[in-house]
Amino acid sequence: MCICCLLISAQAFAKVDARTRSLKDAAGTAISSYALTSGAAVYSETLSIKDNVGFTTLVITEDIAGGGGDVDISAEYSIDGTTWYTAYTSDMVGALTAKENLVTALQNVSRWIVHTARVAPYLRYKFDPDANSQITASMIYQRDR
Numbered sequence: 686m687c688i689c690c691l692l693i694s695a696q697a698f699a700k701v702d703a704r705t706r707s708l709k710d711a712a713g714t715a716i717s718s719y720a721l722t723s724g725a726a727v728y729s730e731t732l733s734i735k736d737n738v739g740f741t742t743l744v745i746t747e748d749i750a751g752g753g754g755d756v757d758i759s760a761e762y763s764i765d766g767t768t769w770y771t772a773y774t775s776d777m778v779g780a781l782t783a784k785e786n787l788v789t790a791l792q793n794v795s796r797w798i799v800h801t802a803r804v805a806p807y808l809r810y811k812f813d814p815d816a817n818s819q820i821t822a823s824m825i826y827q828r829d830r
Contacts, residue, residue: 754818762805
């Protein structure tokens with residue numbers, strides 16, 4: 686095989702690796718034993734997923750003393766990092782379904798939540814507590830390097 690063919694072929698097979706990052710809120714505070722107040726949603730920082738190859742994992746622990754916290758978690762996507770959207774899928778007959786409700790009622794438990802990142806350059810998580818809660822969160826994603 687000629688050198689030119691080898692170089693072209695090498696580009697077709699991307700190297701994939703996993704990246705882990707502790708999450709911060711939109712103001713830059715680490716989401717580690719992070720207090721959430723009932724009814725007050727908190728958004729994660731804007732996460733660049735431009736090099737993501739499709740899979741993302743949210744590793745989260747709801748760790749309020751005595752349990753009983755209740756956190757709904759969803760993901761939103763953006764083209765510009767400013768305007769955010771919930772992803773929907775269509776059944777091709779006109780019915781739309783919101784696809785980014787990751788967890789409802791996370792209560793005093795740790796979860797490894799795998800979800801498919803939608804086609805967008807940016808992602809953020811929304812943590813919406815229905816009761817006072819405390820969480821620690823990180824993200825793992827596969828990227829093309």
